[in-house]
Amino acid sequence: MAQSSGKEIRILESNTSLYLVNITSLYLHPFLPETVPITVGILTISDTASKDKTKDQSGPILQSLFPSPQYHVVAYDVVPDDKDQIQKTIINWVDAKAFNVIITTGGTGFGVRDTTPEAVLPLLDRLSSGLTHLLVSASLSKTPYAALSRPVTGIRKKSIILTVPGSPKGARENVEAVLKILPHAVELACGGSGASVHDAMQYEKSGESEKGETREYGHDCVHHRSHGHSQHHAGEKKLLSNPLDAPVTQRQRHSPYPMISVDDALNIISVEANPLETIEVPVDENLVGYVVAEDIVSLEPVPGYRASILDGYAVIAKNGPGIYAVSPMPSIAAAASTQSTLTSTQVTRITTGAPLPPSATAVVMVEETSLVRTSADGKEEEEIMIHANVEEGENVREVGSDVQKGEIVMRKGEVVTEVGGEIGILASVGVCKVHVHRRPTVGIFSTGNEVIKHTDSEPLKYGQIRDSNRPTLLSVAKSAGFCAIDFGIVKDNKEELGRVLSDALSKVDVLITTGGVSMGEMDLLKPTLERSIGAVIHFGRVRMKPGKPTTFATVSSDTSSPSSQKKFIFALPGNPVSATVTFYLFVLPALRKLSGYDHWKLPIIKTELPFTLRLDPRPEYQRAVLRYVTLPSPRFVAYSTGQQRSSRMSSMRRCNALIKLPPKSENQTKLEAGTVVDAILVGELEC
Numbered sequence: 001m002a003q004s005s006g007k008e009i010r011i012l013e014s015n016t017s018l019y020l021v022n023i024t025s026l027y028l029h030p031f032l033p034e035t036v037p038i039t040v041g042i043l044t045i046s047d048t049a050s051k052d053k054t055k056d057q058s059g060p061i062l063q064s065l066f067p068s069p070q071y072h073v074v075a076y077d078v079v080p081d082d083k084d085q086i087q088k089t090i091i092n093w094v095d096a097k098a099f100n101v102i103i104t105t106g107g108t109g110f111g112v113r114d115t116t117p118e119a120v121l122p123l124l125d126r127l128s129s130g131l132t133h134l135l136v137s138a139s140l141s142k143t144p145y146a147a148l149s150r151p152v153t154g155i156r157k158k159s160i161i162l163t164v165p166g167s168p169k170g171a172r173e174n175v176e177a178v179l180k181i182l183p184h185a186v187e188l189a190c191g192g193s194g195a196s197v198h199d200a201m202q203y204e205k206s207g208e209s210e211k212g213e214t215r216e217y218g219h220d221c222v223h224h225r226s227h228g229h230s231q232h233h234a235g236e237k238k239l240l241s242n243p244l245d246a247p248v249t250q251r252q253r254h255s256p257y258p259m260i261s262v263d264d265a266l267n268i269i270s271v272e273a274n275p276l277e278t279i280e281v282p283v284d285e286n287l288v289g290y291v292v293a294e295d296i297v298s299l300e301p302v303p304g305y306r307a308s309i310l311d312g313y314a315v316i317a318k319n320g321p322g323i324y325a326v327s328p329m330p331s332i333a334a335a336a337s338t339q340s341t342l343t344s345t346q347v348t349r350i351t352t353g354a355p356l357p358p359s360a361t362a363v364v365m366v367e368e369t370s371l372v373r374t375s376a377d378g379k380e381e382e383e384i385m386i387h388a389n390v391e392e393g394e395n396v397r398e399v400g401s402d403v404q405k406g407e408i409v410m411r412k413g414e415v416v417t418e419v420g421g422e423i424g425i426l427a428s429v430g431v432c433k434v435h436v437h438r439r440p441t442v443g444i445f446s447t448g449n450e451v452i453k454h455t456d457s458e459p460l461k462y463g464q465i466r467d468s469n470r471p472t473l474l475s476v477a478k479s480a481g482f483c484a485i486d487f488g489i490v491k492d493n494k495e496e497l498g499r500v501l502s503d504a505l506s507k508v509d510v511l512i513t514t515g516g517v518s519m520g521e522m523d524l525l526k527p528t529l530e531r532s533i534g535a536v537i538h539f540g541r542v543r544m545k546p547g548k549p550t551t552f553a554t555v556s557s558d559t560s561s562p563s564s565q566k567k568f569i570f571a572l573p574g575n576p577v578s579a580t581v582t583f584y585l586f587v588l589p590a591l592r593k594l595s596g597y598d599h600w601k602l603p604i605i606k607t608e609l610p611f612t613l614r615l616d617p618r619p620e621y622q623r624a625v626l627r628y629v630t631l632p633s634p635r636f637v638a639y640s641t642g643q644q645r646s647s648r649m650s651s652m653r654r655c656n657a658l659i660k661l662p663p664k665s666e667n668q669t670k671l672e673a674g675t676v677v678d679a680i681l682v683g684e685l686e687c
């Protein structure tokens, strides 16, 4: 039962023991549920279950131990017994500030693949030996074999991390043993001292209003509202969007969506969007942009034979300068045989890359020789003079001296770039197929009754505008190397919108829509996504200019199955500049993360402002031309593209960077010329 008294939320359990779970002055905010749950992440660690999530028994059992409203299972994932993957997931989750408690199940035993304690221990800022003891003693009271479990527990930043056994029974017993003290532990780990403050860890800035004051939203910010695979599904929970059938008189007059920071939005995207499955693809020009999912070893040595580096004469180096008889360059077959063995008075003509005769130990370049005698017809060299000394091995590429057979030529996680090096190396060592992460396919549509095709030959009617978002985003997604499907222009009509959303989501991994996400009566994206499609909206407003109403949602094609393919929806604002800027800030990083990039965020360059810029109440991403200049000193300088209104697409023209400007404050209303700021690189640099 949940009761409230003043600022406290007291959860009473049936055994009447009382836990202070949270205090927040805004827990009675009209848009928030009455309780603020403790957020939990469950990570199953198992080689078997990572290949087929349906094999995981412990993960679902653990989820059932954290019922709402006291708890909220924010994420559930399965990774193999692989130290890197375990660490990556936990670091990601902790950095997303979305988890009070992270529980891993599996990999704590004595098995040779059991590596959970080794993966988790280095991540802990503080150990909690009491909790570890509690876990072990809970299991020991049931079976002496519990002594073979090696749990570690502790705190990273503000998240409590517990590692419990992989067996469903052991996992359950362990978690049940700590459940009673968990709320109190969470509160203390978050800096509380009896008064619960655990919500503060997640959205320290999430509720900032446009003027800069901070409102607290607690744990049940939209992104904690569960995934398709957790206990809460769209429909069972409180939805924030306007009801689809309600008259305009009943629309909400203030956005119910917390305004979160750009960093928090990226963290939420990062938690949701994990690298897609691996596939095998041929090594050819279509490989650019893929991230390899395995270490790749050379199948052959390069070179496969002793090759000359120069055009000249293959010699026995120790014989030194002098006059030598010339034998013509042997055929490839002959070069490999002993027939072409040199005597001490002979040299062989050789070209760059050709195989050396077996007895040759070096190559002298033709420029360091002179012709002494020709054949009678003058067409053949018979004797030459060698002028220079050469060392043994000089100008020779020995077998495997570029790449040895079995050498790693690409490491797991590396990207095949458009620069060419990776395809070149793979091709040169006989690798014809590689395992890579699948790259997401993208769908794009524009919305709006006023929007017509840009190619429409009819003159515009009053109120009509040409669709610039769809051609822009299609071109940007394609030039970033993603397969992008055009789903046209959709009317502001809930049925049509629902139909096209469903159709597009059945065909692509990531759907980008523009328009219809703000406060207007025709802004139907959020309610249609939530109420018709069953999508979970993770955020619906971001504190930024342009792009405030940017919306991110996910939907699982089969919400009852944790293993079903998740789809990602970016409902971007209709204003053309807002749509383009938010594509670069959120969609492109997400596409890179799904493709398996470690460095999925776009590069940032420190740059100088050549002119004074006035600040906006929201953090602003000004479009700029970033240039490298050398005078009076070498540095990057970012020239604003002029008037920055969200509708003014010419502010994107020639833009290759987005300058990050801080919000206006009482103390700071502008940035002076010469100030150094961060610029996000979105295009090619100008020099």
Ligand SMILES: Nc1nc2c(c(=O)[nH]1)N[C@H]1C(S)=C(S)[C@@H](COP(=O)(O)OP(=O)(O)OC[C@H]3O[C@@H](n4cnc5c(N)ncnc54)[C@H](O)[C@@H]3O)O[C@H]1N2
Pocket: 446, 447, 448, 450, 451, 465, 466, 467, 468, 469, 470, 514, 515, 516, 517, 518, 519, 520, 523, 546, 547, 548, 549, 572, 573, 574, 575, 576, 578, 646, 647
């Ligand atoms: N009362 C409020 N009004 C608005 C707010 C707000 O907080 N309260 N936010 C403003 C901000 S910020 C933005 S950004 C826009 C976003 O609007 P929507 O995403 O709902 O987009 P629409 O209303 O559909 O269109 C906005 C604007 O963009 C033009 N548009 C739409 N689609 C296209 C396209 N494909 N190509 C070119 N131009 C397009 C459309 O005609 C409108 O002019 O909301 C503010 N309002």
Ligand code: MOO
Pocket: 544, 545, 546, 547, 548, 549, 573, 575, 578, 646
């Ligand atoms: O944030 Mo809106 O994108 O100002 O124009």
Ligand SMILES: [Mg+2]
Pocket: 515, 516, 517, 518, 519, 520, 522, 523, 574
């Ligand atoms: Mg609108």
